[in-house]
Amino acid sequence: MNRFLWLALIALGLAAPFVVYPVFMMKLLCFALFAMAFNLLLGYTGLLSFGHAAFFGGASYVTGYLVKTSGLTPELGVLGGTLFAALLGYLVGSLAIRRQGIYFAMVTLALAQIVYFVALKATFTGGEDGLQGIPRGLLFGLIDLNRHYTVGGGPLGLNLYYFIFVLFCLGFWIIHRTIHSPFGQVLKAIRENEPRAISLGYKVERFKLMAFVLSSALAGMAGSMKSLVFQLASLTDVSWHTSGEVVLMTLLGGVGTVLGPLAGAFTVVTLQSKLSSVGPWITVIIGGIFVICVLVFRRGFVGELGRLLRRPL
């Protein structure tokens, strides 16, 4: 992708809180990173995980706990959540990657349900209430993430926003780097023709496991960010709805494209906030939109656009 597009996106991200409601923007960044992490697995390795909420939600609990109960600074909280998700990813991945296709998806779903059950029953997770009132704290012990600046119309929480934005860029960069690395080449080979990759001497299970760990760690980072933004870690974060939502975002935007998950997350998060007044019908409406989009844009928005322009996006 060309440099100009990158710079435009970064500029957009930097200017966004002055134009759009920052909490909305931050929610978008969290879910976009989550979807991009998921896409690393589905789009670039060909593995469909149906349990990614376990990493997203699990990390959000761990960060919440570390910051609230242990009093760690937010960046260490995020680091802790991310490492936890990587470890959990290693466990789940080790059990799941021996299975193919739908069985792989079912194993990930089953293991994610165990995580949900633990979150529901354990005491440190707050059960049905979740972890509420997670403090944002002082970044590196210095910068107050709660600080608001008066700009134009009203107070803006810019410190928190830019912290989240930097984390998002870091995650994006890691994913982009992974896709365009020697390791990423092997992942593509596995996606394209697994027996051939094996016959060339690649131990595909190791590559798949490593991709799984990377993907879950980054999904965890997104969850950690979310718990600081909303000051909340809840059962919704670890539920299978969330696992389904990330599949939806990725498919809507375009599997195996760099910008697809970003566009998909944008669509879903926007619809959710615009339609939040409709109540429970929102699920049906989003479901309907999803069905139409899948029928009309089979490769997702970005996938179809890339095809029109005849270049990968």
Add this chain to the structure above:
Amino acid sequence: MTDPILETRNLSKEFKGFSAVSDLNLRVERGHIHALIGPNGAGKTTVFNLLTKFLTPTTGTILFNGIDITREQPADIALRGVIRSFQISAVFPGLSPLENVRLALQRATRTSYQFWKSERCLDRLEDRAMELLESVGLGELSGGISGELAYGRKRALELATTLALEPELMLLDEPTQGMGAEDVDRIAALVKKAAAGRTILMVEHNLKVVETLADRITVLQRGAILAEGSYAAVSQDPRVLEAYMGGAHA
């Protein structure tokens, strides 16, 4: 005075009671082009799958350079220098021919797990990749999409990718299947060239190719060896004439 690179002892494979390969004792001499022929369903592809452990033998042993490899994983067997091709052409369709060959070259580097490095560090493999592509007549097409190549060219790409690994033993499953006469001659010449300094075991239906290339031939029928020897010997064998070549070759 024999030096077998590959040997199987009583190798058998059953699929739910159906015996696809039974008690096979195959010996491949180092440096030979060894052809495995036989009617459709004789078990030739199954033998390849067993040798490379894409299938697990029901019973029997496989020795490569005298080492028992029966229990190894497919990727480990590849790392020992036994590289196979597939009957249905096996390229990475969404990648370019250059990337296909580069992936084979990449395996020998230590970069494959490095997700933090730019793929530019693979650029240094490109000269060798181009050389290999040119040797199979794909130099001009190196940047296209492999899945869009014509059938014969896909097979040529597969051969270039396999050769990139410098295999000690190359297993080719019907490399000329479904090709026009011109492509067949080109692939046959390539196989001949590739055979320098290595051993090739190939399944081949085209008897003209077998006659010109093979040092030794094993005829398989219903999973067992029917005849073995040079082309001259095998092609005169009455059992072979009856069972396989029959009217077609008479």
